[in-house]
């Protein structure tokens with residue numbers, strides 16, 4: 001236990017217990033502190049209950065749940081906080097109580113311990129004057145249920161040190177959260193538009209524009225949400241909505257202040273009555289107002305520098321589980337029409353139209369790839385964490401541009417490619433493929449893939465070393481992208497896998513050419529035919545990963561590899577890597593068509609089982625993968641890539657490709673017909 005890193009949470013209530021649970025789930029030891037033992041025990045019981053539900057729903061194995069429980073240490077002894085790297089305060093929303101806690105934290109924690117507050121309605125800066133070393137204070141605003149909802153708003157103050165902010169963010173990554181950075185402003189990013197969204201629903205009711213059932217139905221249709229604003233208020237608490245709107249109104253003015261009917265409902269201590277007839281004729285009025293309010297506030301957030309358009313949208317998708325964030329919604333509704341909706345709300349409240357909206361008619365673009373440069377190393381981060389950084393035209397386009405800029409930058413010696421959140425890259429965007437096949441636009445898939453190849457070849461031909469940093473899942477196109485990098489640096493959370501033949505296609509982004517250059521043709525076939533995912537440690541033994549390191553050693557390892565420079569080009573080895581002969585041998589000479597027909601002769605019962613699993617894969621995909629992997633031994637990389645590209649139309653035109661790819665989206669098991 002003692003070698004685990006220690007974090008702490010003060011306040012073992014609804015939020016605190018859930019935050020502690022998540023930290024322990026991701027392998028940290030967590031001190032859970034409250035006023036008295038009864039409150040601590042309530043928090044521990046809360047965690048046990050959530051974990052038991054998780055076990056019943058098969059999210060956790062019983063032994064995993066026990067492990068998580070064992071890592072949470074409940075205590076009322078503040079002296080223990082001296083062991084913590086980060087403390088999150090989640091006590092009552094009362095400034096006096098919070099100040100008292102921060103005063104005590106200043107006395108009991110190490111000087112380099114980051115102090116986070118989960119406050120929803122106060123400024124983070126309100127807590128600075130009572131704290132020793134205020135430069136280590138940040139806001140860490142989690143969302144309910146904090147063991148399940150991945151979003152966290154990270155809020156530095158004007159005095160937060162760079163080191164404290166970096167540490168707070170790194171720990172959010174390590175506990176598998178999706179952080180967005182916000183300014184210390186009322187409502188931060190998400191509540192700033194979500195609370196007005198709830199409030200506006202009540203105003204529509206108050207004005208008699210629509211009944212509750214109509215507002216619910218119109219919002220579900222327009223925003224693609226499972227629950228409308230009234231049902232959500234019933235679930236999360238009508239008084240919380242009133243409190244949040246009151247706070248925003250006090251800071252930001254009448255437009256944000258609660259509707260009178262909201263206060264009246266809280267007086268009545270009642271839920272909203274969701275019954276009534278839906279009046280479709282009123283939908284337009286409802287949607288214009290609800291969307292107008294959302295777009296107006298989203299624009300204010302960006303204009304005021306509280307958050308970027310990417311973070312506004314990510315916050316909605318991850319924190320609120322909206323399918324689209326406000327800016328993507330504007331793109332989908334048409335930007336000019338959306339701006340008009342916002343303008344009409346702004347006019348009604350005598351507010352200026354935000355600059356980022358005014359006069360705009362072209363779609364908003366999102367930073368799907370971000371670049372940071374530190375110590376002469378550029379890190380290109382794919383920024384679609386809620387989609388596991390899946391590759392589509394926009395992502396590849398932005399990655400290409402970011403890469404070429406870094407390659408040309410004289411202040412950069414090495415380039416790192418990584419993904420935000422729990423995945424490196426989960427592969428290509430399957431929905432993109434399915435849509436193109438169904439609408440007879442397979443040539444677009446070919447162009448997309450050709451462009452992807454050009455980017456990956458640029459990694460190889462660039463004079464600077466290019467490093468894939470894998471700290472999470474990589475599948476298909478993600479693993480192929482990593483193979484095109486000069487070096488792969490991976491932590492224990494990373495994995496490699498080529499599931500394409502299970503979903504009706506073959507690895508088309510160089511996987512049939514570059515995997516064999518790392519592990520030989522027989523092991524490449526084993527991996528591509530079976531689709532088995534290998535963990536980073538095993539991948540390192542195979543030679544797929546160049547450095548298997550702990551999270552803390554990643555930066556130093558990358559610096560050393562940049563110094564080492566570009567490695568020599570790889571050619572296909574004639575034998576599999578040492579230790580993997582038994583895995584490779586069954587695939588050295590067997591023919592794909594015999595595996596598909598079930599006529600391959602297996603040397604042992606285990607091999608027979610493996611062959612049987614391969615029999616369920618798409619036959620055309622297996623046959624083409626075989627041809628391409630074998631060709632890799634003699635073709636140059638460019639000729640091999642052309643061969644992969646040359647078969648794309650054929651594979652994507654098969655019935656099996658549509659079946660396999662659609663099965664991923666429908667979460668069904670495909671059955672292949674061999675054409």
Ligand SMILES: NC(=O)c1ccc[n+]([C@@H]2O[C@H](COP(=O)([O-])OP(=O)(O)OC[C@H]3O[C@@H](n4cnc5c(N)ncnc54)[C@H](O)[C@@H]3O)[C@@H](O)[C@H]2O)c1
Pocket residue numbers: 010011012013014015016033034035039089090091092093094097100101118119120121141142143144
């Ligand atoms: N509930 C939500 O959806 C939500 C979402 C985001 C943020 N927040 C914020 O999180 C914080 C906690 O909210 P909650 O819903 O978990 O509250 P809660 O009432 O469930 O829990 C608060 C806990 O803090 C403990 N506590 C109070 N004073 C203390 C002190 N001086 N020292 C140690 N422990 C103390 C209480 O005993 C209690 O266990 C608040 O600031 C709230 O605004 C809540």
